[in-house]
Amino acid sequence: MVAKAFLPPIDEYKHKIEQIWESNWLTNCGVLHNEFEEKLSRYLHVANSTLFSNGHLALEAAIKALELTGEVITTPFTFASTTHALVNCGLTPVFCDIDLETCTIDATKLEALITEKTSAVLPVHVFGYPCDVYAIERVAKKYGLKVIYDAAHVFGVEVGGRGIGTFGDVTMFSLHATKVFHSIEGGILTYDNNLLTREFHLLRNFGITGPDVVESPGINAKMNEFQAAMGLVNLPYIDEEIAKRRTIALAYRAGLRAIPGIIYLEDNPGVKHNYSYFPIVVQEEEYGLTRNAVHEKLQSYNIFTRKYFYPLTIDYPCYRGKFPGKLTNARYIAERVLTLPMYGQLTLADVNTICEIIKEIRN
Ligand SMILES: *Cc1c(COP(=O)(O)O)cnc(C)c1O
Secondary structure (H helix, E strand, O other): OOOOOOOOOHHHHHHHHHHHHHHOOOOOOOHHHHHHHHHHHHHHOOOEEEEEOOHHHHHHHHHHHOOOOOEEEEOOOOOHHHHHHHHHOOOEEEEOOEOOOOOOEOHHHOHHHOOOOEEEEEOEOEOOEOOOHHHHHHHHHHHOOEEEEEOOOOOOOEEOOEEHHHOOOEEEEEOOOOOOOOOOOOEEEEEOOOOHHHHHHHHHEOOEEEOOEEOOOOOEOOOOHHHHHHHHHHHHHHHHHHHHHHHHHHHHHHHHOOOOOEEEOOOOOOEEOOOOOEEEEEOHHHHOOOHHHHHHHHHHOOOOOEOOOOOOHHHOOOOOOOOOOOOHHHHHHHHHEEEEOOOOOOOHHHHHHHHHHHHHOOO
16 A cells, blocks of 8 residues: 554553543543643644644634735645645635755745735645745745745654744644544644734634634634544654654665666755655656556556646646646656655565566566
């Protein structure tokens, strides 16, 4: 499989949820929820954090709390959630091309897309590789733009010794079961400005401030105690999970090194990666097969890979033709990218087999 959710020893989870039976408190900011929020702040090295039921609703809450208007510059090389969040909040996504080295938004192309309607930038850290956070910060400062990062892929990543969640105005992490670290479903916003905390708390719970008071039209995006319990039990395993994935990534790189036309990402200096995915780019001219052919041939060996991200969000039927965008690099990558199986329990023998098959099936 391309991914496999991490599950802790079942007894540890059973033990943790016994507390829920004792307290009879199932949701609405229970003891486990608050403990989880605090522990995540510490692990991510951030000043403030607010938990949500999932990453997508957290992202929409961030957009609403920052009161974005008009146009927001973003990337089409992402999961549906990022673009949908903007559109669902009544904003116009303006698509910027990506950088071929990291598959993240090309910060040198941001300025040309800014208009008097631009209120923010919504970049996405991709595959465990951070955006050029310093360049984005410079542009945002110069033009007075807000920055919200979609950090669904980069839990635990650090840049220059700083937690990735400390960059920009607000950062969203997804804690979905398929991510490196999860609480079954879940999301968290991290931010410096503690004035945002009250706004996020209102948004995630219907805007309710007291027994008889509803202050604003919020939504329901609360994390429950069973999710928090899973997160708390998983947290002590995260460093080990990332270490295992690192070993797997190094084995993939060694196994694929000598194959012409198979490109993969190396570690970036000064970055602590989390190895959330192992993407390759298939160059047909040198390798002899297209990405789609590799995807199908591997499937015939029961090796399941994923065309991720493909298609670009701008090419979804619901968005096609609606937004302009010169997206040469994004299209190049989306047509050639394939993520290989990556999860802590994957054996090095399996990694070697996968590399051998990729070597053998080329024409
Ligand atoms: C998973 C993901 C999301 C959405 O997170 P959920 O917790 O599933 O709502 C958003 N953006 C990206 C890039 C993702 O991979």
